[in-house]
Amino acid sequence: QKEVEQDPGPLSVPEGAIVSLNCTYSNSAFQYFMWYRQYSRKGPELLMYTYSSGNKEDGRFTAQVDKSSKYISLFIRDSQPSDSATYLCAMSLTGTASKLTFGTGTRLQVTL
Amino acid sequence: DGGITQSPKYLFRKEGQNVTLSCEQNLNHDAMYWYRQDPGQGLRLIYYSQIVNDFQKGDIAEGYSVSREKKESFPLTVTSAQKNPTAFYLCASSLGAGDEKLFFGSGTQLSVL
Numbered sequence: 597q598k599e600v601e602q603d604p605g606p607l608s609v610p611e612g613a614i615v616s617l618n619c620t621y622s623n624s625a626f627q628y629f630m631w632y633r634q635y636s637r638k639g640p641e642l643l644m645y646t647y648s649s650g651n652k653e654d655g656r657f658t659a660q661v662d663k664s665s666k667y668i669s670l671f672i673r674d675s676q677p678s679d680s681a682t683y684l685c686a687m688s689l690t691g692t693a694s695k696l697t698f699g700t701g702t703r704l705q706v707t708l
Numbered sequence: 709d710g711g712i713t714q715s716p717k718y719l720f721r722k723e724g725q726n727v728t729l730s731c732e733q734n735l736n737h738d739a740m741y742w743y744r745q746d747p748g749q750g751l752r753l754i755y756y757s758q759i760v761n762d763f764q765k766g767d768i769a770e771g772y773s774v775s776r777e778k779k780e781s782f783p784l785t786v787t788s789a790q791k792n793p794t795a796f797y798l799c800a801s802s803l804g805a806g807d808e809k810l811f812f813g814s815g816t817q818l819s820v821l
């Protein structure tokens with residue numbers, strides 16, 4: 597079993613839909629949680645960062661952490677074609693980049 | 709523009725050949741990292757450097773080597789000992805060793821001829 601599980605997709609939604617992207621993990625000690633967006637053949641860019649449990653909102657994006665279920669989510673409201681990308685979750689115990697564990701990524705396609 | 713520049717964008721390696729991937733940053737970040745990305749797998753850490761003239765092995769360092777002679781540069785050499793080098797290679801940096809927020813370059817696709 598992988599330490600971080602993420603459905604690879606592809607997930608196809610119409611423009612304007614609410615998107616839910618998820619990761620599950622097995623290590624209950626993880627404290628730092630991140631979401632990266634990666635366009636095709638580009639480097640990932642940090643979208644959201646949360647520490648411990650709870651929600652964090654930034655514009656159309658909401659990150660949610662449920663440590664009791666070992667489950668994190670990224671919600672995208674009013675999805676746009678420009679949101680079409682692969683979304684990677686990442687997490688660590690210590691908050692140190694060298695200790696990050698990445699998910700495999702979920703490919704999202706937002707159609708017109 | 710501040711950022712991380714990786715070159716070349718595409719690279720081909722012949723059997724038995726060493727190849728070097730370039731990574732330069734002008735963010736004034738102390739820490740730099742090399743990751744490998746394969747289809748269906750998460751990013752895997754090859755090497756990282758927290759300070760000039762110092763670097764540590766990551767999870768999959770075998771068949772790779774690095775140097776950190778300047779703060780802004782962290783080249784990766786894929787040696788002939790790496791038997792499965794075909795992958796997308798990503799260089800990243802962070803403000804310091806204890807900073808978890810990574811900034812990535814645009815990647816180099818390495819393929820074997």
